[in-house]
Each structure stands twice: as structure tokens, then as C-alpha cells.
Amino acid sequence: MSRVIVIGGGAAGLIASWRAASLGAEVTLLEKTSRLGTKILISGGGKCNITHAGETEEVLAAFRPNERKFLRPSFYAFGSQDVLKLVQHNGLKVYTRPDGRVFPVDGTARDVVDSLVSHVRRSRVRIRLDSPVLGIEKTEPGKISVKTAQESFQGKVIVAVGGSSYPKTGSTGDGWEWAKRAGHTIVPVRAALAPMDVTGASTNADWRPGVALRDVTLSARQGKVFACWRGDLLFSHHGVSGPCALGVSRDVDERLGDKVGLEVDLEPDLTQSSVAQSIMSWARKNPRKHVISLTIERLPNSLGALFASSLGQDRHRLGQELSEKTCFRLAERVKSWQIGSVAHVPLEKGEVVAGGVSLEEVDYQTMESHLTDGLYFCGEVLDIAGPVGGYNLQAAFSTGFVAGTSAANPSPKS
Ligand SMILES: Cc1cc2nc3c(=O)[nH]c(=O)nc-3n(C[C@H](O)[C@H](O)[C@H](O)COP(=O)(O)OP(=O)(O)OC[C@H]3O[C@@H](n4cnc5c(N)ncnc54)[C@H](O)[C@@H]3O)c2cc1C
Structure with a gap:
């Protein structure tokens, strides 16, 4: 059985841990703060623009060409309809505005988070709150060790720690330092949607x-x-x-x-x-x-x-x-x-940041690092920033899904 450690309990980390555990992996989710999905809670002014409706190619068209190319396999693997099916499973209803933005009906971002977390819990993910990861280190081929102040873990590692805007949510750009140490290029981080x-x-x-x-x-x-x-x-x-x-x-x-x-x-x-x-x-x-x-x-x-x-x-x-x-x-x-x-x-006031782990160095079919076997990146830690309209949560959900799938079913090389 694969052992998978997911770092970060935001949109990407919740989906990655649910997906990997559903495929039979033993999953531990490490979240720095005392709660899950904090950025989802403040998204869309507390209403949460969950995703953007439309044909996959239309949704992808909102991204810059290199981001679009990178995201294409993930969006086809887990698109907006898949996200909606998942969050509606627990009775949440959604509606689509004429401009394609999808929101909960009579509900809030809290209902979206509750729905996602219930999937994570049901799939038996071990959740550790108040567990900031201090660093990660490659130990043997395909295995990474992860340290918090209290414990250390070893296995495949999915880095889903987000960007660095709204740092009070817990997202303070920690993943870029780890990626840099693993030899990754960090595309300069800049403000977007600010x-x-x-x-x-x-x-x-x-x-x-x-x-x-x-x-x-x-x-x-x-x-x-x-x-x-x-x-x-x-x-x-x-x-x-x-x-x-x-x-x-x-x-x-x-x-x-x-x-x-x-x-x-x-x-x-x-x-x-x-x-x-x-x-x-x-x-x-x-x-x-x-x-x-x-x-x-x-x-x-x-x-x-x-x-x-x-x-x-x-x-x-x-x-x-x-x-x-x-x-x-x-x-x-x-x-x-x-x-x-x-x-x-002001970068810190943006809904997302542009820049992050270079897309050139991550396999867009699996989200695995080209440089370190067993290390995966998903969500805003990557150099992706879509426009306003539900695109950024969708990118986090889709890349999280693919990272969870591949970490649970590692390719033969890892
Ligand atoms: C005000 C606001 C409104 C928004 N509205 C929308 C919207 O309506 N629709 C939309 O599509 N997008 C919206 N966005 C953007 C969207 O919320 C983000 O793109 C998305 O949440 C990114 O998901 P993520 O999982 O990659 O990162 P995050 O959601 O940032 O999650 C990262 C998680 O990792 C944890 N973490 C960080 N460092 C560590 C560490 N060292 N150890 C352990 N855990 C760690 C953090 O505490 C956090 O919980 C909004 C953003 C903001 C700020």
C-alpha cells in the first residue's frame, strides 16, 4: 500500500488526500493551522465561486497558454462537473450565473468546505491540524521525509501549501523554499487578482x-x-x-x-x-x-x-x-x-499570486517533480494564476486530483 503525506489542507490538499485515500493509499494530511479549507471559506466573499461552468476547452481558455497546456490533462481528468458532483453529494445545491460562475444555492463557502471535508474524513485520511511542516528531505529513491515539530513521516509527498497572498490563512509560501532546495526553479512570485x-x-x-x-x-x-x-x-x-x-x-x-x-x-x-x-x-x-x-x-x-x-x-x-x-x-x-x-x-491582498514552482519541471500528466521521484506539487504553489471566475479553485481541485491519483498509483520509475 502506498504511504502518502499531503502537506496543506486547502482546496488542492483536500482533493489530493481524498483521492489518494479512495484509491487505497494510507494518507496523512498535515495542516499548519487549526482548520481546513480556510481560503475556500473566504472565497467569493464567503459565498465561494466553486468553479466555472462550460466545456473544458472554454474553461481552459481563461488561462495563459503555458498554464493551459499544463492544466489540460488535469481538467479532463477532473473537471468542473466532477467537482460539482463531489460537493453536491452531501445535498449541497449549486447554481450557475449567466457569466458561468458557479455558487452554492442558499449556501455558503462553509457548506462547500464541510462537504469536501466529509469526503476526506469518510475516506479515512489521518488529519493532523496545527501541524506546520518544517521541511522535507529526500531519503531514498521515491521516498521523502517530512518533519513537523512533533513527528516525522516518510512516503510519497504531495506539496499543496498554496501561495503567499492572505498570509493569515496559513499560506505563506513555504513550499517554494522546499522546492528550491530540491533543485526546482521558482518563477518570481507576483501579485495577481489584487x-x-x-x-x-x-x-x-x-x-x-x-x-x-x-x-x-x-x-x-x-x-x-x-x-x-x-x-x-x-x-x-x-x-x-x-x-x-x-x-x-x-x-x-x-x-x-x-x-x-x-x-x-x-x-x-x-x-x-x-x-x-x-x-x-x-x-x-x-x-x-x-x-x-x-x-x-x-x-x-x-x-x-x-x-x-x-x-x-x-x-x-x-x-x-x-x-x-x-x-x-x-x-x-x-x-x-x-x-x-x-x-x-499589493501581493498579499491578491486573491492569488502568479509565479511559483516552474511548470517546466513538473510532469503535467502526474504532477510529479521531474527532479525528485515521489514528490508532487498541486494548486497555487505551482506557477498558475487564472482570472476571477472560479478558475483558481478549479485549478487547485484538478491538479490535486491528479496528484492524489498518481501518488497512490506511482509510476514504475518511482
Ligand atoms: C479573498 C479570496 C477570495 C477568493 N475567491 C475565489 C473564488 O471565489 N473562486 C476561486 O476559484 N478562487 C478564489 N480564490 C482563490 C482560491 O481560494 C485559491 O486559488 C485556492 O484556495 C488555492 O488552493 P490551494 O489548496 O492551492 O492553497 P490554499 O487554499 O492556500 O491552501 C494551502 C494550505 O496549506 C497550509 N499550509 C501552508 N504552509 C504549510 C506548512 N508549512 N505545513 C502545513 N500546512 C501548510 C495552509 O495553512 C493552507 O491551509 C480566492 C482567494 C482569496 C484570497
Whole structure:
């Protein structure tokens, strides 16, 4: 019987330990903190966007090409339908939003964790909470020794310790040090799906935290636009957050050595010319009103004033004073409102991190290290970061499943 030690009781480790034990392996799950699935508990604002529905290739398309290639066998082995079947086994019901994101119905992330943990317990995994692993070491071919402060273990080892964002959840990047010692390359770890701190906004006095813009496009620009995301944008104390900010943050962080400007298209469905036409028609109907009152009417709370301040002297013009040229200039601002440049993308506040154990050095059919037999990696410890939408949990579940399968049924070489 294979002896398998799974390090980390998050999404990847729970599935890996359940899968390996279901296949008959003797499995010990070592979790640093006093509970399992902590990051799942805070996912999707406590609601847990469990996965993303759709054809496997469509789900894979959300990832960068090298990640997609790496994940393909895992997603076919254990895709979103398999995850849903598993979590629904205990009566949890789920629904799919029109954008493909799947959530529990009338339930929370707690129900998802309870469902996963019940599978792990039923498959007789030995669970050790409050057991931070201090290090791992290769002992003999195909066997790794794992040390906690109290005990040591030996067997096949699955490293499922996650990344390093939200470190209070227990995920503090421990796996990268172990992987490095085993000779693995660690792709530099960077922020992804994170809020962004912004400087140089037209008037910071009008920058009001907590205000949201619905359905706009946020673009990141260095000369040319290199990333954009459509959705809601939230103004926070130091900058921007919400789906749009998270959506561009990975690309922004990668280019932050040079200045990155952010701009918002407030009317993504309209051309500049049709925005200009509607400003002209407003001006005809409101000859005695100032432009600033138009922006205050149209934008939530203080954002009208913030946007108006970006219009310079035009904001004080009356409707009757607006020439066609001015209307086009105002429309240009509506379509590309410069809100400032990015000062910092805080890695620790991201929903995931990009970077980690290089995919080149892990077998994508088995999750086993190319460098050390009997050592497996799964979940966010790997150099994988999908967009918002249930993709990251799915990547953790799928790679966890494959790691559990292969550690329980090692290939002949190990
Ligand atoms: C606020 C937030 C919201 C999110 N929302 C979503 C969402 O709705 N949908 C989605 O798909 N993704 C979401 N994500 C991302 C998703 O939660 C992660 O990608 C996923 O949980 C990664 O799973 P993992 O098992 O690889 O790592 P983790 O979930 O981080 O689990 C790693 C586990 O390893 C343990 N560990 C670490 N070091 C050691 C050690 N030395 N010894 C023993 N144990 C150790 C940790 O305590 C932890 O329990 C969100 C993330 C955050 C932070």
C-alpha cells in the first residue's frame, strides 16, 4: 500500500488526500493551522465561486497558454462537473450565473468546505491540524521525509501549501523554499487578482472610498493599452479594487518598473461619436446648466465631481456654450477618463499570486517533480494564476486530483 503525506489542507490538499485515500493509499494530511479549507471559506466573499461552468476547452481558455497546456490533462481528468458532483453529494445545491460562475444555492463557502471535508474524513485520511511542516528531505529513491515539530513521516509527498497572498490563512509560501532546495526553479512570485494603489488622480480630495462604477472598462496603458477588463470598479482608500482592478492587476504588476496609467471607459457600449451626440442633446435641453451638473447627475456620489475635475475649464461651461468640438472633447474624456497611475499592486491582498514552482519541471500528466521521484506539487504553489471566475479553485481541485491519483498509483520509475 502506498504511504502518502499531503502537506496543506486547502482546496488542492483536500482533493489530493481524498483521492489518494479512495484509491487505497494510507494518507496523512498535515495542516499548519487549526482548520481546513480556510481560503475556500473566504472565497467569493464567503459565498465561494466553486468553479466555472462550460466545456473544458472554454474553461481552459481563461488561462495563459503555458498554464493551459499544463492544466489540460488535469481538467479532463477532473473537471468542473466532477467537482460539482463531489460537493453536491452531501445535498449541497449549486447554481450557475449567466457569466458561468458557479455558487452554492442558499449556501455558503462553509457548506462547500464541510462537504469536501466529509469526503476526506469518510475516506479515512489521518488529519493532523496545527501541524506546520518544517521541511522535507529526500531519503531514498521515491521516498521523502517530512518533519513537523512533533513527528516525522516518510512516503510519497504531495506539496499543496498554496501561495503567499492572505498570509493569515496559513499560506505563506513555504513550499517554494522546499522546492528550491530540491533543485526546482521558482518563477518570481507576483501579485495577481489584487487591488491597485493609485497616485496622481486628478484630485485626490474627491477620491471617495466605497464608491462603485457599474459595468465600465478599465484599461492599463503604457503608451498602448496592454490590458483591459470590463465589469464593476470600486474606488478604495488607496486606489481601485473590484473585478476590473483585479482583472488587469497581474499584467500591470509585470510592467510596473515603468509608469502604468489607468483609464476608465464610462460608456463601453457607445462610440465616442454617440457619446458626443448625447452630450449635444443634453446641452440643447439644458442651456443654463453647467457641465459639472451633468457629471454629478450621471455618476454616483463624489465620482461626478472627481470626473468633472478631469475636464478642466470645460466643467464650468453652460450647455448653451458647448460647441460640437467641445462635446467631442468631453466625449473623449467619458471614453478614456485618466484616473491616475499605479503606485503599487499589493501581493498579499491578491486573491492569488502568479509565479511559483516552474511548470517546466513538473510532469503535467502526474504532477510529479521531474527532479525528485515521489514528490508532487498541486494548486497555487505551482506557477498558475487564472482570472476571477472560479478558475483558481478549479485549478487547485484538478491538479490535486491528479496528484492524489498518481501518488497512490506511482509510476514504475518511482
Ligand atoms: C479573498 C479570496 C477570495 C477568493 N475567491 C475565489 C473564488 O471565489 N473562486 C476561486 O476559484 N478562487 C478564489 N480564490 C482563490 C482560491 O481560494 C485559491 O486559488 C485556492 O484556495 C488555492 O488552493 P490551494 O489548496 O492551492 O492553497 P490554499 O487554499 O492556500 O491552501 C494551502 C494550505 O496549506 C497550509 N499550509 C501552508 N504552509 C504549510 C506548512 N508549512 N505545513 C502545513 N500546512 C501548510 C495552509 O495553512 C493552507 O491551509 C480566492 C482567494 C482569496 C484570497
